[in-house]
Amino acid sequence: MKILITGTSKGIGLALAKRYLSQGHEVYGLDLLESSINDKNYHHFNVDVSKKNKLPDIENVEVLINNAGLQNCKDDIDNNLKSAIYVTEKYGFNPSIKSILFNASASSRSGFEFPEYVASKAGMVGYMKNVASRLAPYGVTVNSISLGGVLTESNKPVMDDGKSWEQIMEATPMKKWMTESEVCDWVYFLTMVNKSMSGEDILIDNGEYNLNSTFVWPK
Numbered sequence: 001m002k003i004l005i006t007g008t009s010k011g012i013g014l015a016l017a018k019r020y021l022s023q024g025h026e027v028y029g030l031d032l033l034e035s036s037i038n039d040k041n042y043h044h045f046n047v048d049v050s051k052k053n054k055l056p057d058i059e060n061v062e063v064l065i066n067n068a069g070l071q072n073c074k075d076d077i078d079n080n081l082k083s084a085i086y087v088t089e090k091y092g093f094n095p096s097i098k099s100i101l102f103n104a105s106a107s108s109r110s111g112f113e114f115p116e117y118v119a120s121k122a123g124m125v126g127y128m129k130n131v132a133s134r135l136a137p138y139g140v141t142v143n144s145i146s147l148g149g150v151l152t153e154s155n156k157p158v159m160d161d162g163k164s165w166e167q168i169m170e171a172t173p174m175k176k177w178m179t180e181s182e183v184c185d186w187v188y189f190l191t192m193v194n195k196s197m198s199g200e201d202i203l204i205d206n207g208e209y210n211l212n213s214t215f216v217w218p219k
């Protein structure tokens with residue numbers, strides 16, 4: 001299948017590109033940075049996906065994964081949200097499309113983290129539902145994942161800082177973060193196996209949002 005993924009030069013996007021390639025798919029990657037992937041089925045485009053007019057022409061995309069995103073950059077709304085809208089409107093609405101996935105964030109539910117980042121990801125979940133309803137008559141699945149902490153290079157500053165990591169684990173009921181490989185499992189399932197769930201945002205956060213309430217009752 002023809003898979004288009006944004007943000008494939010690092011972290012989750014790089015792992016996703018490798019996962020789809022390992023399963024024999026043709027992957028088109030869009031990123032600000034160069035790519036380290038050397039595979040005849042991988043096609044890389046050095047592009048800023050928030051620049052609508054710079055997006056390359058790529059025909060007949062079958063699976064689209066909006067993954068590119070930065071935290072607390074100059075303009076998170078432009079970089080994370082508007083880019084996902086531009087990319088989806090350009091590549092998602094074609095007769096070959098079968099599935100679209102958005103990489104949002106658990107912070108879209110909790111509201112914690114940097115203000116513009118939270119707003120960009122919550123906006124992404126709203127836009128995902130809009131796209132899901134427009135594409136539903138064609139049998140296309142459109143969903144988002146809202147991830148808690150992932151063991152990525154970009155999180156090294158907190159992962160390598162003993163005190164921060166301790167605080168994070170205290171607030172994480174399952175006492176761990178997820179691996180990039182586990183994110184790939186979810187994304188692969190939602191875009192390739194799933195045929196009937198659409199318009200859904202899935203929270204995957206080791207219980208951080210749902211399992212932190214306390215039960216108070218007088219003795």
Ligand SMILES: NC(=O)c1ccc[n+]([C@@H]2O[C@H](COP(=O)([O-])OP(=O)(O)OC[C@H]3O[C@@H](n4cnc5c(N)ncnc54)[C@H](O)[C@@H]3O)[C@@H](O)[C@H]2O)c1
Nearest residue numbers: 007009010011012031032048049067068069147149150154
């Ligand atoms: N790592 C986590 O814990 C975590 C948690 C929740 C959500 N997410 C989301 O997952 C996605 C990937 O995160 P990551 O940790 O792999 O980040 P990362 O910084 O390691 O990789 C992001 C990639 O996207 C690219 N990119 C960013 N803006 C771009 C743009 N405008 N145009 C083209 N390329 C662009 C970067 O160059 C980079 O290669 C992000 O959207 C992030 O918000 C990550």
